[in-house]
Structures are given as structure tokens and as C-alpha cells.
Amino acid sequence: MRQTIDPHNLPQHIAITMDGNGRWAKSRGKLRVFGHRNGVKAVRETVEAAAEIGIKFLTLYAFSTENWDRPESEVNALMTLLVSAINNETKTLMDNNIKLSTIGATQNLPQKAKNQLIKAIEKTKNNNRMTLILALSYSGKWEILNAVKELIKKRVNPKNLNEQLFQQYLTTKNVPDPELLIRTSGEHRISNFLLWQIAYTELYFTETLWPDFRKDDFKKAIIDYQNRERRFGKTAE
Numbered sequence: 001m002r003q004t005i006d007p008h009n010l011p012q013h014i015a016i017t018m019d020g021n022g023r024w025a026k027s028r029g030k031l032r033v034f035g036h037r038n039g040v041k042a043v044r045e046t047v048e049a050a051a052e053i054g055i056k057f058l059t060l061y062a063f064s065t066e067n068w069d070r071p072e073s074e075v076n077a078l079m080t081l082l083v084s085a086i087n088n089e090t091k092t093l094m095d096n097n098i099k100l101s102t103i104g105a106t107q108n109l110p111q112k113a114k115n116q117l118i119k120a121i122e123k124t125k126n127n128n129r130m131t132l133i134l135a136l137s138y139s140g141k142w143e144i145l146n147a148v149k150e151l152i153k154k155r156v157n158p159k160n161l162n163e164q165l166f167q168q169y170l171t172t173k174n175v176p177d178p179e180l181l182i183r184t185s186g187e188h189r190i191s192n193f194l195l196w197q198i199a200y201t202e203l204y205f206t207e208t209l210w211p212d213f214r215k216d217d218f219k220k221a222i223i224d225y226q227n228r229e230r231r232f233g234k235t236a237e
């Protein structure tokens with residue numbers, strides 16, 4: 001059993017469902033938004049750790065299609081936090097040579113958030129150590145349906161349709177499928193994240209609530225991944 005990270009067996013792409021902010025706040029007798037605010041530090045630590053370790057793509061599930069159905073005050077607080085976090089953390093991205101991108105129906109975000117994102121994406125576009133992908137107003141079913149709509153619009157001949165071509169219509173085109181998906185807060189579900197892309201992804205669940213997640217927790221997940229045998233439907237031989 002490995003106890004340290006093997007630099008020759010790194011996942012290229014790690015996806016994280018950052019869950020448990022509300023419960024973290026509630027256990028401290030605070031409002032849910034307090035948990036969201038304290039999740040920003042965990043984001044910074046994880047992004048820095050991923051870049052330092054040599055991960056090429058990090059996708060963070062920040063806001064799902066279903067999250068729009070939360071109380072308006074919480075949605076508004078999350079959107080305000082998104083704007084300030086992007087604004088404050090662009091420096092971290094520049095310092096670490098990280099490029100920012102997004103997946104999801106970002107056209108549905110408030111104008112302020114869209115503007116802030118466009119600015120940060122433009123500023124970081126030539127960075128090449130790692131790509132940070134924020135999943136915003138994202139869901140796997142939305143994405144697959146979106147791909148099918150595009151295929152129909154383009155009148156793609158079904159005879160030519162295969163997995164490779166279909167992938168080109170997903171928002172993750174040109175990004176390798178994640179080898180590892182981490183979910184915090186002890187929930188053992190996918191919650192509509194990257195449904196197509198996680199076909200053979202290794203899943204890692206931790207009880208740690210997102211605001212408590214630190215570099216060492218991230219490293220632990222990678223070491224756990226490296227101790228697994230990925231068979232892809234074949235036999236071990």
C-alpha cells in the first residue's frame with residue numbers, strides 16, 4: 001500500500017463535488033451562507049494542491065441545475081459569493097499559472113457573475129500549468145440533452161455517430177474523462193454530475209465537510225486512487 005503520491009501515476013483529471021457547506025454552518029449555529037463563505041478557503045487550498053501535484057484538469061461542481069430550486073436568498077448569496085471569489089482568487093490563478101474555464105448553462109447566471117467570469121477567463125487564457133473548470137448551472141442530463149439537440153440541428157448522420165463524435169458535443173470536449181471523482185460530506189451519490197464522463201471513473205467519498213477540506217485530504221484521495229486496480233471491464237492479467 002502506497003502512503004505517498006506516486007508522481008508517475010497521477011490522474012490527469014480530478015472532479016470534486018464540494019458538498020456539506022450547509023451542514024458545516026448549521027453545526028456551528030450559523031446560517032447556510034456562512035458555510036458557503038468558508039468553502040472558499042477549501043477551494044483555494046485544493047486548487048493550489050492540484051497544481052503543485054501536477055494535475056492537469058480540476059473540475060469543481062460549484063452550482064447544479066437543481067440548485068436553482070433553493071430559496072432565492074441562498075441562490076443570491078451564492079451568486080454574490082461567486083463574483084467576489086472569482087475577483088479575489090484571480091491572483092491565485094495567475095500566481096499558479098492556472099487557466100480558468102466553465103461548463104454548464106452559464107448564460108443563466110446573473111450578468112455580474114457572467115462579466116466577472118469572462119474577465120477571469122480572458123486574463124488566465126494563456127496559463128498552461130493546469131485548467132480549473134467550474135461547473136456552474138451544470139448537470140449531466142442537461143449536458144447530454146444539449147449535445148443531442150446540437151447533433152440534430154447539425155443533421156449529423158446516425159451512421160457517423162460514435163462515442164468520439166458524441167464527446168465533441170459535450171461541454172467537456174478536449175478534456176479527458178476524470179480518473180477520480182471526490183465527494184465530500186458523506187453523501188454517496190452522483191447528483192447529476194458528469195454522467196457521461198464518469199463511466200469508468202474511480203469514486204472517492206469522504207465524511208469531511210467541504211469547508212474543512214484541505215491539501216492533505218486531497219492528497220489522501222489521490223493516494224487511495226493510486227492503490228486501486230482499474231480494470232475497465234477486462235481481467236487483471
Ligand code: IPE
Pocket residue numbers: 018019020021022023024062063064067078185210
Ligand atoms: C455544497 O454545500 C454547496 C452547493 C451545493 C452550492 P451544500 O449547500 O449542499 O451543503 P449541505 O449539503 O446542505 O450541507
Ligand code: IPE
Pocket residue numbers: 017018019020061062063064067187189191
Ligand atoms: C451537489 O450537491 C451539487 C454541488 C455540490 C454543486 P447538492 O447538495 O446540491 O446535492 P444533493 O441535493 O445532496 O444531491
Ligand code: MG
Pocket residue numbers: 019020021
Ligand atoms: Mg449538499
